[in-house]
Amino acid sequence: MPEQAGPKAPTTEPITGPTHAPAPVDGPLPEGRTRYAVVGTGHRAAMYVDALTGAHAADGEIVAWIEPNPVRAAFHEARVAAALGGTRPVYPPEDLEKVIETERVDRVIVTSIDNTHGDLVSRALRAGADVVVEKPIAAHADQARQIVDAVAETGRDLIMTFNYRYSPRNSALREVIASGEIGRVLSVHFDWALDTVHGADYFRRWHREKVNNGGLLVHKSSHHFDLVNWWIDDVPRRVFATGGRMFYGDDAAHADGYEPTETEKKLNERGIDPWQLDITKNDWLSGLYGPEAQEHDGYVRNRSVFDAGITTEDTLSLVVEYGSGATMTYSLTAHSPWEGYRVVVNGTRGRAELEVVERGSVAFGENGAAILDPSATDVFDTDEVRPKGERLVVQRHWERAEEREIVAVARGGHGGGDTLLLRDIFAPADEADPIGRAAGYLDGIRASAVGYAGNASLETGNPVLIEDLGLEA
16 A cells, blocks of 8 residues: 555654644545544544545544643644644533534544543443544543443444554464464463663653553553454453563662663763653644643643652563463563564464564664664664564474565554554445454453453452453443
């Protein structure tokens, strides 16, 4: 699929955004397009906003913003107006039902802070709109129950945006497992490394407080748990978790006799603090979270990762048992020197291994900002030991290992997954997807339930049965 015209949606990295305004749409748009209201106009909304002003402008239109911060709403509105003209009203969250009725909204896109999802999604469903919700489905189990009840009551449609399912590398692993080539799945090992650009950023913003997002076991790892549920076509049953906040904060590893590395000292000599994010150097972040926006709600986007009061864990390990008896061991590190993941799937006939390097190391440019992709610049050499890339290896018993080709069918964020996900949301094909990438509300519940159970296990020190959360109707 060719790359869509107009701006690129934000990448997986939290400090980037579209670099230019959407291109104006050429010619009239069709009548009868699906009418959307966007709830929450921060960074994450851009992927959907850009789709509806670019590749999918003919499929749907944004008719209203629901956002308590007028500066952030105006920032997105200006970009849409540049592409499509017209104006779209801004409403506060308490007017959600009024918006759906007054603006004749067909679908609500929810990209607000995680702990608002339960309330907003359930209210939108009951008010007569379908919902597209950014992961996680909700921050906490009691909020997820609100959504379960609303779906059961209304029968309306809820789409989960698990874009990692659509990444060609992840789809390729799903195809290998579904084919039966490695037999029945017995165990999975999944190791995810977030580096000191991406991982650290969760501890600068609202994600640093676990009450807001359920911690990284829910906010970030629901992506990963959904992948495993989908890869092996199974339902999680029991979870044991351990870990904690071991690196960030004012009382963890950085404070406990921390000695800067020689590289960090050299960066300091250049006037670079690798742990700080200066949003004034990024027009996208300045527009959404700068002083004008802060005046309205006091939200500071670039706080220190070594502040007091951080409650989100940064180092986590899980053992998950599935309905079939298969098990998963899972590890999440949010302070790694490189970013990517390794997955091993062991079956009765062999083994599949997927390794993905999204960034082999963190480097800094002359302006002091982290270089998101060193291989795309001539400032730093490509990392030869850990080059950016992906590799899928399959080996059956008594046979040599085979590397399988991963065919990139689209370009864009999340390994090309965003483009394909957006197509399924806004312009789904008539034919069925043989590997079932589209995710519904039950997928969202089952993915986040691993995180909810993991959090309960962290509190008690005991394994937790997912059925005890009372989430499936």
